[in-house]
Amino acid sequence: MLAQQLVNALSLGCVYALFALGFTLVFGVLGIINLSHGAVFMVGAYAALEAVTALDLPLAAALVLAFVASGVLGLLIDLLVLAPLRRRNAPHLIPMIATIGCAIALNSAAQGLFGADNLRFPDGLVPSDALSLGDITVTPVEIGIVVASFVIMALMLIVLRRSQVGRALRAIAESPKAAALLGINVEGLFRATSFIAAGLGGAAGVMIGLYSNAVYPLMGQPMLHKGIAVIILGGMGDIRGALIGGLFLGFAEVFAVAYVGSTMRDAVAFGLLFLILLVRPQGLFGKVAERKA
Numbered sequence: 001m002l003a004q005q006l007v008n009a010l011s012l013g014c015v016y017a018l019f020a021l022g023f024t025l026v027f028g029v030l031g032i033i034n035l036s037h038g039a040v041f042m043v044g045a046y047a048a049l050e051a052v053t054a055l056d057l058p059l060a061a062a063l064v065l066a067f068v069a070s071g072v073l074g075l076l077i078d079l080l081v082l083a084p085l086r087r088r089n090a091p092h093l094i095p096m097i098a099t100i101g102c103a104i105a106l107n108s109a110a111q112g113l114f115g116a117d118n119l120r121f122p123d124g125l126v127p128s129d130a131l132s133l134g135d136i137t138v139t140p141v142e143i144g145i146v147v148a149s150f151v152i153m154a155l156m157l158i159v160l161r162r163s164q165v166g167r168a169l170r171a172i173a174e175s176p177k178a179a180a181l182l183g184i185n186v187e188g189l190f191r192a193t194s195f196i197a198a199g200l201g202g203a204a205g206v207m208i209g210l211y212s213n214a215v216y217p218l219m220g221q222p223m224l225h226k227g228i229a230v231i232i233l234g235g236m237g238d239i240r241g242a243l244i245g246g247l248f249l250g251f252a253e254v255f256a257v258a259y260v261g262s263t264m265r266d267a268v269a270f271g272l273l274f275l276i277l278l279v280r281p282q283g284l285f286g287k288v289a290e291r292k293a
Contacts, residue, residue, distance in 0.1 A: 001135075003135055003136050004135060004137065005254055005255060007137075007138055007142075008254050009254035009255065010146060010247070010250070010251075011145055011146060011250075012253060012254055013246045013248070013249060013250025014149035014243075014246065014247070014250070015145055015211055015250065016230050016245075016246035016247075016250055017153070017230065017243045017246030017247065018149045018204040018207060018246075019201065020227045020230040020231050020234075020243075020246055021152055021153060021200055021204075021239065021242050022037065022196070022197040022199070022200030022204065023037050023201070023227045023230075023242070024234070024236070024237055024238065024239060024241070024242040025156065025193060025196065025200070025239070026193065026194065026197045027231065027236055027237045028173055028237030028238070028239075029169050029193040029237075030082070030190060030193060030194070031092070032082070032092060032099075033096055034095075034197075035096055035099040035103055035224065036077055036099040036100070036103040036106065037099075037197075037220070037224060038224030038227070039103040039107055039220050040073055040106070040198045040201045040205075041070075041201040041202065041205040041208075041219070041223060041224075042106070042110060042205055042215075042216075042218075042220040043069065043070055043110070043205070044199075044201060044202020044204070044205035044206055045205035045206055045209040046215060047062075047066040047070065048063060048065065048121075048205075049062075049119060049209070049215050051065045051066070053122065059126065066203055066205065067199040068199065070198045070199050070203070070205070071195040071196065071198050071199030071202065072195070073106075074195055074197060074198020074199070075194050075195045075198070077099070077194065077198070078190065078191055081095075081098050081099070082095055082098070082099075082190075083190070085098065103220075103224075110217040116216065116217060118216045119214075120213055120214065120215065121209065121210055121213070121215070125210075126140055126141055126210055127140050141207070141210045142211070144207065145207050149243060149246075150243070153239055153243045168184045169189060172186055172189055205220070229245070229270065229273060230242060230249055231245065232245075233249070233277070233284060234283055234284050234285055235282060235283030236283060238283070238284075241283055241285040244284055244285070245284065248272075248273075248276075249269055249273070252268060252272050252273070253268075256268035256269055
């Protein structure tokens with residue numbers, strides 16, 4: 001029983017981490033909390049669903065299409081909404097409000113196009129036979145989510161720490177003006193970050209749509225709330241923190257359901273999160289920001 005709960009907690013925690021990885025990348029580079037990320041996540045799920053039902057594409061091709069479609073959408077949001085606000089030096093609250101408007105528009109458009117009912121990926125798209133190891137049962141989707149979470153985190157850390165692009169992104173995160181003076185194409189990297197982060201969000205939408213067996217217009221809203229909690233717990237803008245925070249929330253929820261009760265799931269999970277932030281308000285991997293008078 002305990003071993004199965006650990007596996008369930010790992011897969012659920014990686015679900016949250018998969019969503020939060022792109023979310024935290026945007027904050028780490030652009031310095032904003034993009035509240036349209038949940039809607040972009042939903043668009044990726046619908047793009048893959050249409051690819052496998054209308055175009056009869058395999059799941060791998062549908063994932064690529066979802067990444068590209070979501071990435072283009074994230075790029076458009078940056079070009080049409082966030083970039084003009086950056087040029088005007090808008091306060092941090094303004095982009096958050098603007099992305100809320102984008103999310104509402106995208107959710108409404110999806111509901112108009114596809115309806116409000118839950119849609120599902122076709123049967124047989126992913127092997128349904130679970131892998132049994134003694135008392136532990138794991139589905140192929142759960143294995144895919146766990147592997148994808150760790151692989152994406154590792155690749156992002158390698159790029160950010162070992163590559164020239166990663167060093168440029170870290171410079172932008174510290175000071176966009178100083179980075180521009182050093183000859184770094186700040187706006188170009190902002191756009192590339194928006195594309196990649198949104199693409200990761202769309203791919204996460206496909207994986208989680210398969211995991212929950214449901215695609216619907218508001219599927220990104222609960223994930224957005226959990227994603228905000230995850231990046232705050234892990235440390236704003238820290239890639240490692242997105243994974244660790246997601247795992248913490250997943251383990252807290254699963255064990256709360258198993259040993260306290262399903263009605264106390266969120267109360268226990270967010271109560272523990274609150275206690276941790278009381279001790280370490282900057283998050284597990286975050287740094288304390290100095291405020292100068």
